[in-house]
Amino acid sequence: MSKGFKFDRLVARRVQIPLKSPFRISVGEVTMKDFVVLEAQCGPWVGWGEAAVDGVPFYTTETSETALSIGRTVLAPLMRSRAWSDPEEWVEAMEGIRGHSFAKAAFESVLWDVLGQSRGSSVAHLLADDPSESQPWVQVGPSIGIKGTPESLVETIAQELAKGYRRIKIKVCPGQDVEYIEAARAAYPDVEMMVDANSAYQPHDIEHLASWDRFGLMMIEQPLDHDDLWFHRELCRRMKTPICLDESIQTPHLTRCALEMKAADIVNIKVGRVGGLVDSKRVHDLCRKAGTPVWIGSRLGSGIAEAGRLAAASLPGATYPSDVGAGLAYLTDDIVDDWFEVRDGCEVKVPDGPGLGIRVNRDKLEKYSVETYEW
Structure with a gap:
């Protein structure tokens, strides 16, 4: 046409x-x-x-x-x-x-x-500068919501690891953080583990957050306000644990600001939050040029959105495990037939059919x- x-x-x-x-x-x-x-x-x-x-x-x-x-x-x-x-x-x-x-x-x-x-081309191949660099499989890991007790969190982690997942993300908030992380780490000292605060903490919590270095986390995701690059920078300077920005990464411009300020060690790209795959690719490219690793985040939803996220997760700079592909773990049903192929319990195949590759x-x-x- x-x-x-x-x-x-x-x-x-x-x-x-x-x-x-x-x-x-x-x-x-x-x-x-x-x-x-x-x-x-x-x-x-x-x-x-x-x-x-x-x-x-x-x-x-x-x-x-x-x-x-x-x-x-x-x-x-x-x-x-x-x-x-x-x-x-x-x-x-x-x-x-x-x-x-x-x-x-x-x-x-x-x-x-x-x-x-x-x-007759997949979105993943259209998105890539060089389709030969596209990752055909994406490692994924679960996002575990805040549980009522540390014991129930440990039990849930055990269930997820039994499925074959290797990276675990746990949600935290003030009052339900250290005791939970301690329990998870005691039970699973060698598992790749990260925590996600969804902007729950304030600048006066920096010393509290800095004490989490002892847990050997792969990253702390969005600990401070979504519009707070300044204090995220201060936290990056203070901590050995990598700080990942999620909600703060809303546009390529804000991404550039965060990178220039050194307010992020890692960037989570959510396709919907940045407005689509075009800007997801732009954010990816900015981070890759700066040497900052990225990964593709997810939200609860159907396989339609997941297909686009998997295309983004196939980009060569997306080197950390993604949240993508876990929708069926939470929803009672889905509107897309033939959920994405999984191998080894924790790798999801990027759709390779024409377009999004879904039905x-x-x-x-x-x-x-x-x-x-x-x-």
Whole structure:
């Protein structure tokens, strides 16, 4: 299609899938995954996207309602207004629209999916500068929510290790941190272990956090506020344990600021948080040039978003294990058939079919949809 991709039809669905058990992090708890799925018809191709948000704004300022609203009023009319040559052109058009990164990522995703299908190429290969450098398999590890007792955390870690995982991430918050990490380390002194605070601590906690050097953690993820690069820099200077930024990495520009300030030893790229795969690649490239390792984070959601994250995780600079591929460990069901291939218990195959390489189960999509809009 030399003139670009002109979409004939867009459908946005608000989807709700129950969790197997409550998932708790420092800022809240969810029992139901509430997100938005975007379907886009373009001639013979159907592209898929997902706004991996929640029903309430506890991780990001966006919610399912805001994603549907900005989609209905701004993004869908713009996408239907013209033909698009590639996802980069879409991202350029988004520069004048502030925020709403997860919603933008869903719309960008359908372009990647359709582009890949039209070329008979996977999104992972389209994303790479050199497809031969793409990693065909990605090591992954679980993210364990805050438990009621240190003993229940140790029990959960045992269950995850029995599945074949080698890297363990545990959520922490003030009052439920040291005792839990101590118990986990005592039980598993040699396991690759990291902790994630989801911005739960403040600058006055730096000495408390610095004492965690004794645990031999592979990293501490986002200990301080999402907009606090300055004190993350101070923490990096203070600690031997690598500090990983997650919520703070919202744009390529903020990534550059963090790298220049030396406010991060490691960077977690969340595809939805930075607005899609185009900016995920830009963040990856900035970090690779700076010699800062990255990994690809995940959020609870369906295989649609996971497919895009696996494409990002195939990039050569993504050297740490990812959170990707664990959706089925938490959700009671999924809307994508044939979940991603797993080997050795902890490696997930990057989809190599055209586009995202997924097949959406329309019966399940309709079953879990609670709102539908069409343009």
